[in-house]
Amino acid sequence: MKIAIYGREFHPSVIPYVRQLLDHLISRQAELWIYDSFHRFLTEQITCPHQFRTYHSREQLPEDTGFMLSLGGDGTMLAAVSIVGPSGIPVAGINFGRLGFLASINKGEIEDALDAILDGAYDIQQRALLSVVAGDTPLFDGNPFALNDITIFKYDSSAMITVQAHLNGELLNAYWADGIIVATPTGSTAYSLSCGGPIIMPGSGNFVITPISPHNLNVRPVVISNDFELDLEIESRTGKFLLSCDSKTETVSTDTRLKIKRAAFDINLIRLKNHSFFATLRNKLLWGIDARNY
Template sequence: MKIAVYGREFHPSVIPYVQHLFDSLAAKGAELWIYGGFRDFLNEQRVVYPPNLNTFVAKEGLPADVGFMLSLGGDGTMLAAVSIVADSGIPVAGINFGRLGFLADISKDDIEVSMEAIFRGDYDIQKRTLVSVESTQAELFDGNHFALNDVTLFKSDSSAMITINAHVNGELLNAYWADGIIVATPTGSTAYSLSCGGPILMPGSGNFVITPISPHNLNVRPMVISDEVELVLDIESRSGKFLLSCDSKTTAVSSDIRLTVRKAHYQANLIRLTNYSYFATLRNKLLWGLDARNY
């Protein structure tokens, strides 16, 4: 089986787990395709990987019959991996070497049993909606303008707020006076949007959430909208520009640009082992049901 591997630099303490993973893949005769920059890091750490190994830097460098991609790291690494496979349909499984692990849900202590299950085909594919941001006035993020978590607008190099005029299907929703706004998918509703007071959306619910960042008017609250609508954003800023992020990608954009935000034309395919439970993940990661008085 051909397997793609994506990762970024991480703490040396997890190197033994990475070595264990490659030893397991080698024993199964897997043909590996490793992200070029990550291979350089592995060489520096003297990780031994199978000899039948190739490198890639983009989805175009992967063979059409790749079975799946392994993301080695935290949720940020998982977002980058999903961005690389883009609309290729390649399923992605995340081994968590980070902290939270909402997306990268395979524990580093369960590598062996998890790889056995995946090679047996004992898993489900969970489809996750992505959000797209575009402008007819500029090319954004070199065409890679899709996000699994969220599209976010921030004020730039000024302490002054920005004004974001948001239209839903051509009708004015609100003029947000704020430090910015977040347009989050259900996947991203447990990320930055949640920390700014947004609600949690269940994957597959068919919604996005618009969450203002430090709004001037305290009665302006997060709003859930259908993911079938077209959201058009016009920005006013004293500095003449603002920051636009698309998951882990960020760029400075002129405030005379109009942005269109809508559901992406494809979905991400996430590998979930059969013992995976979304609600159990919420309970465990958010410490629901625990009495803080016991700590």
């Protein structure tokens, strides 16, 4: 089986786990395709006796690639999703980071998890993405989509910005705030949650609009159907604002009008049989650990 591997530079303490992963995949006769910059980093850290193939973009991956392994935290996983794009290649994450909502496989269960995936003992979860368009202005090197969220944020520490938000042509609100977050159900446990947004189950068919430090305290997050289109106009004293798409950020002029809607494709995430959304919430958010609950 052909397996794509994506990763970034990591702490030396992770090296034994990466070596274990590569050795196990090789023992299972896997053909490994490693992201080129990550491959260069690996060759500086460990001895690679096998001639791995490398890639720089999804167009360079074989059409029959079985799945992609992301080695790192959730940020690495988001970058891997950006590379996979509309190809349909399933993605699994080995968590070498901290929280690990998306990269759900712990480094202590690498071999068992890999065997389960290689043997087909897993589920595929389709996750909706957001896309953003700024007229004729190209964004994010042609990959203007997000698995977690699209965020509009003020450019610097100066005054707040005003975001005029229209849903399907109707005015929703004029947000006077540091910015707003438009999050998918997958991203509802990320930045949106830290700003007071709700947790939304994947597959629920919704997005959430969460203001960042709004001036009016009665402005609250709004859950909307993912069939809606959101048009945004931004006013700022600096004449520009920051637009982020998961882990990517660009500076955009306030002359630019944004359109945010559901992307035309979904991402396939690999989930092991013993992993569930609610179990992840309990483990990562420490639900139920209060001794008074027992």
